[in-house]
Amino acid sequence: MAFVSKTSVDDASTAKFAHVATDFSAKLSGKMPESRSIAVIGGGATGLAAAHDLAKAGAKVRLFECNTHLGGAVRSERxxxxxxxxGPNxxxxxAELGALxxxxxxxxxxxxxxxxAKNRYILRDGRPVAAPASPPGLFQSKLFSFGAKVRLFAEILKRPRIRPADISLAQFIRSHFGDELVDYGLNPFVSGVYAGDPEKLSAKYAFPSLWKMERETGSIIRGQIKAAKAKRARGQKAGPPAIISFREGLGTIPAALARELPEGAIETNARVTTLVRGETGWTLVWARDGSTSSETFDRVVIALPALPLSQLAIGPLGERPLAELANIxxxxxxxxxxxxxxxxxxxxxxxxxxxxxxxxxxxxxxxxxxxxxxxxxxxxxxxxxxxxxxxxxxxxxxxxxxxxxxxxxxxxxxxxxxxxxxxxxxxxxxxPRAIPQYDLGYGAYLKAIEACERTHAGLYIGGQVRDGIAVPSCLSAGAKLAERALG
Known part of the structure; x- marks a missing residue:
């Protein structure tokens, strides 16, 4: 949904995305009995990626989506x-996305x-001002004052720091670059990515790569230089990656993933209401047009947004172990x-x-x-x-x-x-519920998800609410879920 592609925010998601590379089937060959049946709940980018990898590895996959369309927020219309x-544009x-x-x-x-499309504009004093795209461009830019520019370059002298507790993203960036960079750099960027408030977002969970850079190098700028060197050492091109889409839009990806699934594997307009584990596996109850059906699976992958996760009954008494996620x-x-x-x-x-x-x-x-x-x-x-x-x-x-x-x-x-x-x-x-806000205290929701998995063997949960909001992060989450379910 993000106005600005969050693919640039967390380079860690790129590394995770390697699970969807073309050698995935070979990696998993011989690992799973062909008879294993796996349900995937949720037909967004995460669920489709998980179902794709599971089917490719030989599992009997059924995907359940409560809407009539697949792809979640990734939708294109001609x-x-x-x-x-x-949604995303x-x-x-x-390399990993290219492989997929x-x-x-x-x-x-x-x-x-x-x-x-070379410029990215920020409104300042009522006028569009092009954001600097390079260090030389920063000196010439009218977006920031001379004092803000000096403070930005002085940030490279920061020493490594281990914070005892999480802080807001605004407080985190302010401690490195000052108020002006928060007001005219971070604030509009966060509004484009999260449609959120940097004074509320968690530095640790919303932007984990920056949190890690501070711990390891102290300086965000020095951390970015280090990351660029590491990319070159791996034979990858330094600098910002190319921005891409498809002739008929980003909806091309979920449509292609859906086409790869076996005939009859997808159930749309099917809302899963209850999961109960028994001697023969997980019984899944789902509803469509006023009637209910049930099926039994060896394992279940859940790739749902926060609210439907909170409403899902898991257990013989209709327990809702993830009810607190409704507060996200x-x-x-x-x-x-x-x-x-x-x-x-x-x-x-x-x-x-x-x-x-x-x-x-x-x-x-x-x-x-x-x-x-x-x-x-x-x-x-x-x-x-x-x-x-x-x-x-x-x-x-x-x-x-x-x-x-x-x-x-x-x-x-x-x-x-x-x-x-x-x-x-x-x-x-x-x-109506666009982007989950990884606000301060978000770690409690992640712990609730972890506890649910520990309590319910054979249940695997991931996606936007746990693994990051960007499309590549969601695709990566699906690949990781598939690998775990096949383990």
């Missing part, structure tokens, strides 16, 4: 010459970000895709998009320049943008009616990007 992404390429793309036969469908904040987000004639927009749209720091007092979280990012998103002579509203900052707007959102978008886009008139095309997508 309407004539407009291509709408309901891009991925960052890696090749395995699924999607190489010819992949497309790279266009040269026009998952704010609503509205994604408004808007199409205009090119002459309606004065801004060149020469970038990825623009993010809004909270200090700028805007009603939108950010605007993605959809047609600048990838080809085939708008008809000739037109442009497309995606406006994100809601999140922790303005939950009311995440639930607002369409007319109100359109009015806000028209006013904000007019003032910020020089957009005039009404859009010639629009599409609203809502996510």
């Amino acid at each position: 309407d004539g010459e407009w291509l709408i992404e309901s 891009s991925l960052q390429e890696s 793309i090749a395995e699924l036969g999607l190489g010819n469908e992949r497309c790279y970000a266009q040269p026009e 904040v998952s704010p609503p987000v509205a994604s408004l895709f808007l199409g205009y004639r090119r002459e309606q927009v004065t801004h060149p749209l020469d970038g990825f998009g623009i993010l809004m720091p909270q200090k700028e007092n805007r009603q939108v979280l950010g605007v993605l320049f959809s047609s600048s990012l990838f080809p085939g998103r708008a008809p000739d002579g037109h442009v497309a943008v995606t406006v994100m509203m809601g999140g922790v900052r303005r939950m009311d707007l995440g639930r607002a009616d369409e007319d109100q959102l359109l009015a806000i978008a028209r006013r904000e886009l007019g003032e910020i990007l020089g957009v005039s008139g009404d859009p010639v095309f629009h599409r609203l997508n809502r996510w």
